[in-house]
Amino acid sequence: MFQIQIDGSTTHFPCAPDDTLLRAALRAGIGFPYECNVGSCGNCKFELLEGELQNNWQDAPGLSEKDRLKNRWLGCQAKACSNARIKMREMDHYKPIHIPTESAATLIHKREITHDLHEFSFRCDAPLSFAAGQYALIHVSGVPGPRAYSMSQGGASKERIDFQARLIPGGVGTQKLFSMPLGEKVRIDGPYGMAYLREDSSRDILLVGGGSGLAPMISLARGALSLQRPSFQNIHFIYGARESRDICGLDMLSELPLWTSMGHYTAVVSNPSAQEVLPHGCERGFVHEVVQKLHAKDLNQMEIYFAGPALMAQAMLKLLVELKVPMSQVHFDQFY
Ligand SMILES: Cc1cc2nc3c(=O)[nH]c(=O)nc-3n(C[C@H](O)[C@H](O)[C@H](O)COP(=O)(O)OP(=O)(O)OC[C@H]3O[C@@H](n4cnc5c(N)ncnc54)[C@H](O)[C@@H]3O)c2cc1C
Numbered sequence: 001m002f003q004i005q006i007d008g009s010t011t012h013f014p015c016a017p018d019d020t021l022l023r024a025a026l027r028a029g030i031g032f033p034y035e036c037n038v039g040s041c042g043n044c045k046f047e048l049l050e051g052e053l054q055n056n057w058q059d060a061p062g063l064s065e066k067d068r069l070k071n072r073w074l075g076c077q078a079k080a081c082s083n084a085r086i087k088m089r090e091m092d093h094y095k096p097i098h099i100p101t102e103s104a105a106t107l108i109h110k111r112e113i114t115h116d117l118h119e120f121s122f123r124c125d126a127p128l129s130f131a132a133g134q135y136a137l138i139h140v141s142g143v144p145g146p147r148a149y150s151m152s153q154g155g156a157s158k159e160r161i162d163f164q165a166r167l168i169p170g171g172v173g174t175q176k177l178f179s180m181p182l183g184e185k186v187r188i189d190g191p192y193g194m195a196y197l198r199e200d201s202s203r204d205i206l207l208v209g210g211g212s213g214l215a216p217m218i219s220l221a222r223g224a225l226s227l228q229r230p231s232f233q234n235i236h237f238i239y240g241a242r243e244s245r246d247i248c249g250l251d252m253l254s255e256l257p258l259w260t261s262m263g264h265y266t267a268v269v270s271n272p273s274a275q276e277v278l279p280h281g282c283e284r285g286f287v288h289e290v291v292q293k294l295h296a297k298d299l300n301q302m303e304i305y306f307a308g309p310a311l312m313a314q315a316m317l318k319l320l321v322e323l324k325v326p327m328s329q330v331h332f333d334q335f336y
Contacts, residue, residue, distance in 0.1 A: 002080040006030075007049055007087045015080045020056065021046070022075030023100060023189065031094040036062075037076045037137060037192050038148050040336035044075030051084025057145055097196065098129045102189040105161065107182055114248050116167045117214065119152065120177060121160055124188055129157040132197040132223025133216050133305060135333065136161065136190025140176050146189065147173040148335075150307065152215040152252075154222030155197065161188060166212035195305055195331040197223040202231035203303040203329065206295060208287050208316060209249070210240035210308025212335060218252050220305050221263070225256040232303075236264045236295065240287035240312060242271040244278055266290060288315040292323075299323055305331045 004021060005012045013028035015021055022044045025032035034044040039060030048071050056077045063074050075088070109121035128136065132155035137146035149163040168174045197220050205224055209217035217237065224235055241247045247267040253259050268283045268290045269276075283290045287308075295302070299320065306316045313334055320330055 002051075003083045004051075004080060005083075005085045006090065007085055009090065011090060017080065019079070020076055021053070021073075021078045021080065021084075021086070024080075025075065026094075026096045026100050026192070029095060029099060031091045032075055032088065033091050033094050034075060034192075035194070035334055036148065036336050037135075038145060038336060039063075039074060039077050041334055042067075042074065045072050046075055046078075046086045046088035047072050048078075049085045049087055051086075052081040053084060054079045054081055094194070096191075097131055098134075098191050100190050100192060101126065101128070102187055103128065105186050105188045107180055107184050107186070108160070110182070113164060113214070114246055117164060117212070117246070117248060118167070118178065119162055119164045120180075121162045122186065122188060124159050124161060127157045127159045128161055128188065128190060130191035130196075131155045132219045133195045133331070134191035134193040134219075135216065136163075136188050136192065138163070138173075138177075139187040139189065140173060140180075141186075143173050143176050147177075148192070150193070150216035150219060151191070152218045152222075154219055154226050162215075164212075164215035164218070193333045195307065195333045198303055198331070199223075199227060201303045201329075203301055204232050204234040204298070205236065206291070206299070206302045206304045207235065207237045208240075208291060208304070208306040208308075209238075210287055210306075210312040211242070211246070213306070213308030213312070214239065214249055216307045216333075217305065218249060221253055221259075222256060225258045225262065230258065230262070233262065234264060235259075235262050236266070236302075238266045238268060238287055238290055238294075240268045240270060240308065242269065244269060244272065244276055244282070247279065247282065266294065286315060287312060288319045291316065292319055296323060299325045300329075303329050303331070307332060307335060309335065
């Protein structure tokens, strides 16, 4: 175990040789800023002042050439090879609400949600505690680096963990996951993520998911509608699909006891073929356009969560900034 000292503070934390600095800090309850945890966003950058580190992923896109020259590293990719002193700014906002742990897990069930979005259930050797909306990292043997997937359950302490993943053409991790036989072992590390359910908010909830962003929105709906005394009145779920065959989620929501009285579901199709007849109530366009059309006037009074492809998330954020929605009511972990 190595000791990592944060410069200018009394904070230090232990880091196992096979862990990363970011995850070791979070395991010690420290508010180390981050977002994606997989080398892409660059939010977990820090400067190395003393000691020796190694990069898990040399070419991670979250770090520029200029960063490397300035001895900056990514917390999610840096492994300790000695004790070290680093410069970074701790932020209470990032203190974990559940301490992340890693467990061996076995694939026990798979089911098709749509033609390219499947659910994968794993049984972990030790239960994983998480809040609705959080994600975990799956380490699959033969795949370089872990992949992040959001849990679709409503938050709890569970041995069985369900993920919903979209098959990415040419994607190394999803090709492996979709062809994985039942009984195969992986390692699951979590929970992570800041877009978790704000249980004490009494604002109406808006959940916006696009494509692979289904799982965290289903998880949030399940979590919100299983609260003992929900103080909000309405939960709006907007799901963006490319074609009608990609529309999904309503069957899972309709099973929730309070859905009938509080839930509102809208599917949005961005790329229907010329001959396609869209289901009743389905909108055409992009999800952010439909959010604006249906909710522009109420967004300021809502707790807003979204997840999905990078372009969708950027368009949502731009809209919310233009409409001056307070960012304290907006929650998302960017997908990469
Ligand atoms: C917070 C978060 C939550 C997510 N939740 C979901 C979800 O619920 N459902 C879903 O379908 N998708 C989700 N994703 C996307 C998912 O993690 C994968 O990026 C996606 O499934 C494509 O993986 P792939 O391996 O098939 O594609 P690839 O293109 O092979 O890899 C994609 C990602 O893997 C990482 N990677 C690639 N090469 C390396 C390497 N050599 N070393 C280390 N890392 C590498 C990078 O982060 C890259 O962006 C989420 C992503 C994030 C960041």
